[in-house]
Amino acid sequence: MSKKPQHIAIYGKGGIGKSTTTSNIAAALAEAGYRVVQIGCDPKSDSTVTLRGGNYLPTVLDSTRDGSKVRLEDISAVGFKGILCVEAGGPVPGVGCAGRGINAAITLLHELKLFEEFQPDFVLYDVLGDVVCGGFAVPIREGLTDRVYVVSSSDFMAIYAANNLFKAINKYAPSGGAKLGGIIANGLVAPYAKALIDDFAVQTGTRAIQYIPRSLVVSQSELYGQTVIEANPHSEHADLYRQLARTIADDTDAVIPKPLSVNDLRNWARKWGDLILQDEQIAAPNTAALTAA
């Protein structure tokens, strides 16, 4: 009997750890016995590299270049614990239109009946950076995905990118687009980081579903070309990712976020700037007080 897979899109600013987070979620879900597909929606096509031991995988768009008929096995690789890895691909830097590429790649995957053939429980879309144009919003449009998660650190530019994503969700959700599952707080270092992200979540009517501190374990696993789940399965971080995967699998609550206007976001950030400064001056960090601010 065919089951309905959950389609999950994961967004966030470039370099924030989207691919690392997505791959670890995929690995944790697979480890828990689910059938998982991970689709990298980025012309760099390096989303699934830690799941498949760094082996070469032609991208969906690469394989359409010569005009020949494309088969599912040509554009997918089976990685860690049976995860099906796909890279949408895109033009070489500086030419063409990567946004349209994502659109076309996802259309092709549907034509190839990927989901009917593979029968996944979860499909994870790892989407390039900011929502810079309509093409990158494709995974959250037209009911393609069930929920969206955004990966963000406590840096302002990451929050800014998250807020932009919220605008896109807000625009598309009324016409059947995906809703927001929550924020995945990643790469946390500063003592105020958790409080800042929590406050942003409150301001925008959403929630943080997991907090992942910066860690050498993550860096080391990546250097081995593996996920944390595979390289350091007994580490604290592996458990954090497992917990995150469970939340995503079991807690299907999702909302339409209320993005801040440019001015409100600027004022909100300034307020936090002031608080952090005060906190440094009294040399006694009290992040609980900051959250209440």
Added chain:
Amino acid sequence: MVNIRQRTAPQREKRLGTLSAWYGSISSLLREASEGELVQRIRTFAQETPSDLILGLELLATLRGVAIVVHGPAGCAAGLHQSQNPDLHWAVTQINERDSILGGDTKLRATIRQLYADHQPDAILIVSTPVVIINNDDIDSVVEELREELGIPLIPVFTDGFRSKVAATGYDVVSHALLKELLAHHATTHTTEHPSAESSNPHVTLLSVQESGTAIASLQALLAELDIASQPFPRYFDLHDGERITSARLSVTLDGGTADYAGHVLQEQLGQPYLNPPAPIGIAATRQWLTAIAELLGRQAAAAALIQQQEQQLASALQAATQVRGRKVFIHLAAGPAISLWHLAQEIGLEVVGIKVPFLDNSQIPALHDIARSQENLPILVGHGQAFEEIALLKSARPDLYISHGIDALPASRLGIATLPLDQLNILGFAGVRTLLQQIERRLNHAHLQRFLAEGENEPYSHGWLKKSAYWYIKQEVR
């Protein structure tokens, strides 16, 4: 606002304050423009609107010795199918969805090579289209690479189809592209100054974007009587005449302004005098046009004698044209020719009951004031297409004759109005006056086709549509 170093020409509305939507009397138009600038309007509904790409291709199709590659989907080259130029070779890269994602440079390269291999043109123009402009396809590097390989000029023409509301921007874009090439060539081959002003056989550039070949040839013949040689640009430009364009003694428009772009550039870059007299349609305008050129070239006496002789010859024809006197005409032409034709109508005793122009530039305001002094209530409709607006105007103006280019005459024909399509006629210069007189008489007496059409049940718009204000969609932009 013209900078030849820029990638392409600026939008016409930015450069010349071009107005492309308006309806009202000429005096109300000028009241709004009392500060010297036309007040902009927008159309909130457009039945049809040509783009810079369409007009650019139409102009490019008249060039000699070149081939054209349209870089875009096949439909973007549709304008070239109607080309009357038997020597024109062209191809379209026919990019598809995959090219729009991955970039179309491979196809562009292959198309240019193939076109060159098949026809060995002296130059290839690469025309961009909306898709490749949005995608930012890198036309420049393909041009750079193949220019060396093929050893001929490869000239990118950056039309885009959406940047400007005024399709005539396409004329500027074509002029810009050609001049960029000509001036670069000139800079490498001419390190000395321009040819001597004392040259015994001066030659001038006739700036044209819309005139027919016969009309241009007729003006060339007129100038030849004053020992002035001439070559057209950019319309009918022959690549082998490139040096003649850069070494010309002056450039002069044939249309009172639409072809102005090249004149400004040649003046700024080479110090070449640029003249923009009224379009040489009718006796007075032709006199002004010829005198302006003769003065700059020191041929005043010869010109005055020629003008006197021609005017004497025309005098009897004008006197004999009693049949046309008092008849009502409607003019639908570009602004420059329309303004000159209004003056010709005064010369031969026709009453102009309305004018439609595709657009107006700020530079045409003084010429409009000349008309307003005699006919302040003359209705003016500004726009491309919008046949229902025109039908409403024609129904109230009730002209006997409608003067335009061929396809534009359709709405008037359906209303049973005699039409005079100018496409294949020479209406320029003194010879043009004779032609117009003959044709106007003939058309007024032979409107059988129009009467037949008017009897049919072929009203293109419903009664309800025409009953509401036809000019409803012309709005002042709220910022």
